[in-house]
Amino acid sequence: HLQASGSVLANPSGTLSLTCTVSGADIRDSSWNWIRQPPGKGLEWIGSISHTGNTNYNPSLKPRVTLSINTWKTQFSLELTSVTAADTALYYCATSLRSSPSYMDTWGQGSLVTVSS
Amino acid sequence: EVVMTQSPGTLSVHPQDRATLSCTASQDIGSNLAWYQQKPGQPPRLLIYDTSIRATDIPARFSGSRSGTEFTLAIDSLQTDDPAVYYCQQYDDWSPITFGQGTRLEIK
Numbered sequence: 001h002l003q004a005s006g007s008v009l010a011n012p013s014g015t016l017s018l019t020c021t022v023s024g025a026d027i028r029d030s031s032w033n034w035i036r037q038p039p040g041k042g043l044e045w046i047g048s049i050s051h052t053g054n055t056n057y058n059p060s061l062k063p064r065v066t067l068s069i070n071t072w073k074t075q076f077s078l079e080l081t082s083v084t085a086a087d088t089a090l091y092y093c094a095t096s097l098r099s100s101p102s103y104m105d106t107w108g109q110g111s112l113v114t115v116s117s
Numbered sequence: 118e119v120v121m122t123q124s125p126g127t128l129s130v131h132p133q134d135r136a137t138l139s140c141t142a143s144q145d146i147g148s149n150l151a152w153y154q155q156k157p158g159q160p161p162r163l164l165i166y167d168t169s170i171r172a173t174d175i176p177a178r179f180s181g182s183r184s185g186t187e188f189t190l191a192i193d194s195l196q197t198d199d200p201a202v203y204y205c206q207q208y209d210d211w212s213p214i215t216f217g218q219g220t221r222l223e224i225k
Binding site: 042043044045048056057058059060092094100101102103104105106107108109110 | 118149151159160161162163166167172204206208209210211212213214215216217218219
């Protein structure tokens with residue numbers, strides 16, 4: 001089970017922060033992903049982090065994205081800086097059973113973040 | 118970046134008929150392709166991975182295949198529960214992982 005929480009509203013040029021809490025799975029296995037979906041649109045992969053902290057980012061977002069993981073708290077987090085209205089989206093956290101580029105086998109419900117002043 | 122192109126944009130099929138959805142990769146991705154089903158208000162649900170392996174609890178009505186860089190999701194005996202948006206996703210390369218734009222499946 002995955003549950004995202006964090007920023008619901010972010011200011012333009014500010015920072016969006018989300019945390020995904022993992023239950024019923026060992027965060028030390030697999031890799032952990034963030035994917036977003038603007039309202040009424042398709043899916044965009046943001047990045048992945050392994051339990052050892054190894055990260056891979058979408059090049060289009062890489063300058064603004066940081067993923068981190070806290071195995072003690074069974075949480076992993078997303079920080080997106082310099083946000084604009086184009087970053088308004090439903091943000092999903094999801095697991096991958098493989099550490100290599102992979103499909104996402106379990107998804108959280110998503111957390112809607114709106115960028116607006 | 119690997120571009121994934123899905124067709125058609127919308128597909129309307131009679132109940133109990135077969136639906137065929139396509140996804141074409143802009144370059145060779147091997148068999149590193151997954152399919153997801155997304156219903157309104159829900160997160161995507163994994164259907165198929167590695168081109169043709171059904172995920173846990175996915176019925177045999179769903180099947181995946183590949184011909185070169187063209188991938189197909191077939192749904193046999195369409196049920197009233199099947200209308201949704203279906204996405205393909207390639208994971209051959211990290212830079213970046215990409216999704217198709219989706220096919221909306223409707224029942225006639």
